[in-house]
Amino acid sequence: MKRAFLLSFSSLAMMLAVKPLHAAAPATDQHVILISVDGLAHYYFDDPKAKMPTIRKLAAHGVRAKRMKSSxxxxxWPNHTTLVTGVQPGKHGVIGNGIFDRATQQAVNYLPDPVFDKDEIVKVPTVYDVAHASGLKTAGVIWPASRNAKSLDWTVPDVGTNELFLKxxxxxxLEECKAAGIPIEKQEEWCKAGTxxxxxxxxxYSQMAQHIIKTHKPNLLMLHLVSVDGMEHASGSKSAEAYWAINDSDNRVRDLVDAVEEAGLKDKTTFVITSDHGFITYTKMIQPNVLLKQMGLIKAFGNKPSQRTVWSYSQGAAFIYVLDDANRQSLLETITPKLAAMEGVEEVITEKDYAKYGMITRDKDSRAPDLILSAKDGYYFSDNVGGEELIAQTEGPKGAHGYSPANPLMDASFVASGAGVKQGVVLDTIGNVDVAPTIAKLLGVEMKDVDGRVLTEILK
Structure with a gap:
């Protein structure tokens, strides 16, 4: 009952938040296709080994940023949510790919979305909420943190099982896709196949997006492509597998460009091609929980903790949770210098710096960590608590992200091309918070109370 009340209240609050925006003049004859190529780091654009002729052609006929800062x-999940809200994770509420629940001392994974609907975890209006509230048609194809979003007219969620995909x-x-011969029954099989x-x-997913474009002509369509990220995780950035995946994703972008032309929408469509983060190759894993165990702050049987006073939860960065509230300050004073001195640790982010990084503090959100560590190039954080090694070696090069956005290797990509966009503009650095308000401007609606800005310098 309580959960139902909270959800109803949340839905009402969201409606009130977007209702005043009906006063805007929505561009009902304009269309924006937002494609996220997960893991496409900024440095690939000028890399001749990265074969992406479609994306480069869009940039040549439009604009690009040399770097887009991530959150x-x-x-x-946090960065995809920032892309569509224009605010940092501390405001929109999706503070990781999962959370560590202090009460249960268990990790709650958002991937592949087994638990939460969009309205349960996204606290602010998205650009698709605002567009839909203004009478525009919206679609999302496996866009993170959008499960059961009421403001998506056509959608399939970012989930793993056929049951959730169909639900x-x-x-x-789904019926249209079946009739068109799109193999949606393969969803779970291909998810379980991993990389x-x-x-x-x-x-x-590209076939589904093409069908939506040609059949329904939405004003806003969002598509999330996942193979570049998967190949980089498996073999590192700039690997042969990563370059193959970049070319494959470029082909999927080309498919949507062709679909827009076939639908007769070329002169009314803007393509926005982004990524969510960059990538680092690592061969060493930092194991903070082993150090905390050696300090007597964790007890474990093998790799299973039995008692925890402090815990490190990897989000690429290490989120450090102090679980003894009574002694929190003294514990932070004890552990912070020791964790900072570990091999491979590059940056220690304390609560006084959270605002600079758009993060929320634990007094405002119990899911937030007490301390955040970011690793150097070549290193990654592991949750492992077994054994006594503080640094473990991988069997070969692996890839990761989640590091501090101060690390330039985490910078993402941005290209915009088509209706309403100037040609030949190259920006130096933008923020991912700028994407949603700029898309809103293209659609004739407005995002209010955002951290980013409309990129007016790229618009006609």
């Missing part, structure tokens, strides 16, 4: 932690996908869309299934998933 802390530089992982998928939360738009019924009419090897991601190119097949991207192909399927």
């Amino acid at each position: 802390l932690p530089t992982v998928t 939360y996908g738009t019924p009419s869309l 090897l299934g991601k190119p097949q998933r991207d192909y399927m």
